[in-house]
Structures are given as C-alpha cells and as structure tokens.
Amino acid sequence: MLRIAIFASGNGSNAENIIRHFNFSDRGAQVALVVSNRTDAGVLDRATRLGVPAQVLTRGDFNSPDHLLPMLQRYGIDFIVLAGFLMMIPEWLIKEYKHRIVNIHPSLLPKFGGKGMYGINVHKAVVAARETQTGITVHYVSEQYDEGEIIFQASVPLRPSDTPEDVEKKIHQLEANHFPIAIEKIIAGL
C-alpha cells in the first residue's frame, strides 16, 4: 500500500476530497499524513475528523532535512501531494522525492503562475484579463514555482459576468472532479 502525505496551508477542501477518495476504498494507496505550516489551517480539523494524523511544522522545521525527512520516513511516506500549500519546497526534498511530489495550481499554466499567484489572487488576475476560460493544472514540483512538468489539465468556460468568487467555485468543482483521479493515475504509473 503506497503511502501519501498531503501538504496544505489552508481550508483543505482538496485534502478532504483526496482522503475520501483513497482512504475509504481499496485504491492501492492511502493518505497517511497531513502536513501544514499553519496552526489555524482548516485542513487540520478535516484530517482529524477523517482519522488522518496531522503535523504542523514551523518554517525552520520544514526547511530542515534533519526534521522533515525523518518525519516522512517515520510515516513511511512514498508520495507527496501539495494541495494549496504556500511554502516553497526545498531542493533537497525535490531530489529525495524525484517525480514523487505533485502540485495543483488553479489556472491553466503557464498562464497565471509564479510567486504570489495562489487561490483568489489567481482568479482575480483571470477575471482582470477577461479570459474566456480557466482551469486547473497538476504538475510535478520543480525548483521554480509552478514550472515543473505538466501532467494533467482540465478547463472550464467563464462568463463575462463571473466574479473571482464565481471562478473560485468553478475551480473547486473542477478540482473535486479531477484531482483525486489524476493522483490515482500518477501513482498507478510509478
């Protein structure tokens, strides 16, 4: 059974969808750990409610191979999913988990990626640019923000009247429909 860690900084709706997808049916993998950098992140309650251990790390602990790596090893983690995780992943972790860390970004990369582009900021930029569609991108994590190899994209049409909050709702729906299945396919190919 392959063991997944989810790293998340916020509300955790994606984390919950992924946990529900893997942990309550036989899919050859399970979410064994949730890691957050914020003590007030909604994802922590969701993990606890769903019976998944959760750990909060300070920036220092997160960036220290002496802390993070033994922790991941202790939980037997084979694969890492970033689901709304807002810290930069250290280079040594990318090397240690080569092609085993994926991120979801709430736009059709390479559009609307890069530093500062997360959550509602992305949707505001999409609306300001009068895009007629947006979407989600699942990609491998590399040393640069949002620049790793793209694995999967899905798109959704936008109306001229859509607000950033409308776009956010559409994106969350798209993520719920596709992200857990995309992870399952990636894992099946390991």
Ligand code: GAR
């Ligand atoms: C998701 O829409 C995810 O794509 C985005 O943050 C949201 C987290 O929502 N990620 C980024 O913007 C990364 N640059 P959630 O906490 O409810 O899963």
